[in-house]
Amino acid sequence: MKRHTRGLVIISAALLFAYFCAASLFLYLDRMNQNGDRAAAASVSSGQPTLQILLSGTFPSRLAEQDDFIKTIIEQKFEVNLDVTTAPAGSDYTALIAAKLAANNPPDMWLNITSDGGAKYTLDNVLADMTYYVTPSTMPNYFKYWITEKELKEYQVHNKFARAPIPYDKKSYHAYYIRKDWLDRLGLDIPQTYEQYVATLKAFTYQDPDSNGTRDTFGFSTSGNGTSISTDWPEYVRHGLLAPVYYSEGKLIDMQTDLRVGRVIDDIIKLTKEGVIDPDWFLNMGTQHIDKAVQGEIGVVLGETSGFALDSNPDSLQARSKAINPKADWMPFNPFGNKQPLRAEVSANYPFVFSNNTAGGEPEKLMKxxxxxxxxxxxxxxxxxxxGIEGKHYTREGSRITLLPTYTDNEAAAMELWSFFTPNTPEMLGLTVIDPRVTERDKLVLQTLADIPVYEGLGTTLTPPIGIDVEEMRARQDELQVKMLFSDKSGANWPQYRQELMSSYNGDVILKQYESKIRSSHKERQ
Structure with missing residues (x-):
């Protein structure tokens, strides 16, 4: 009876959660429609076109429209009204764009944050041909500083020019971070080998690194979001699998489907049995493992951005941790020494796209x-x-920019929103930035990141074969790998599970398509 009752409670909770999510999305869409109506009215009254743009980010409530000083400047400079909608990247964003497309009311421009990079929308003729809008003459700065014409060509999908890459930071900041203050307290050095790394995890778990007399810390954590292993685990690198994919000896190595994944699974199971891993890692959602690290519960996590643990970044792991424990000191390191790459070179990520509806009816909006x-x-x-604004937020002497970092919350939010289109790499524009917040420790962190080698990149963007659902293959991949972790408790069955992916979920077809594109790109470069 108790088991039956508990099952009913779980089902009821799941239904209530689903109802809440659906209701929230409905209310959100209704609010967006009201905003769109107001924007249309403003367009009629001002005689200026209204441009509808969808971006990923925080909800509009965080940034009052009248306080968005950058939006105001853009509207005045280009004589337009901007109707900007934002939604958090992930399921909310995907659901929002899907709902707008289903209602035949897509934004004029949006960021296509989907796993296939817009391949399906391209085939469905939802996206505009960008040939007339994204060219060296219409977007000279884009091509001069950020994206080459060759990169743009490599980025196309299904031989159609329907997407263009957002400018991206070409440096890699992929590194593991460790509580250096815990190491110092325990008399340990930063690990330089995998064996030293595992020994450190044990010390962080069983030797009371925070000296509070309680066993309440663990060596490593990540977030599995209740669905997958997560590619954060150093055990991938231990077996020669680099994020996200790489090309070696004429073959594409996909870190998540390679035969060596079975050995990765075995290593994870072994560490879990030794008790050195956050026991809730699989159920952690999003950045929940980082929140635990901030609270002093975890000793090693993976970071991907330049400001991940800088003193000068108020939202960094370091700054947040020090607010709780002033002695906290997160330093980047490579568990495999200074010669082992942790990932392949960075490549273009998600694209911006234009609506085919707008291209057909109001192409001048897309040119704007x-x-x-x-x-x-x-x-x-x-x-x-x-x-920010020269004279208020920074001073300039030629190419030298000196920051005066005193921003209101709204100013900071506006810059966070509108910097979506360019990475914070001023050197690409020939600028040198002096930030008084940068500490000597920050400089050491950045130099350590720069010293971690990266593997040669693919030289092209991978796109799936026409009509094949990569997500279906990846979903089944995750299911089978989770099964090995929690049901099989072994990676021994991976070869047969992998064969299922290759034969029944088009894995072979997908990987062959990827390899073919890479070979073609390499031939063009020779």
């Missing part, structure tokens, strides 16, 4: 948007969206 995006890619737009 192209102009705005190119301005964001210019020196003027970059400085405004990353550092």
């Amino acid at each position: 948007i192209a102009g705005i995006l190119d301005w964001l890619a210019s020196t003027e737009g970059f400085l405004l969206t990353h550092y």
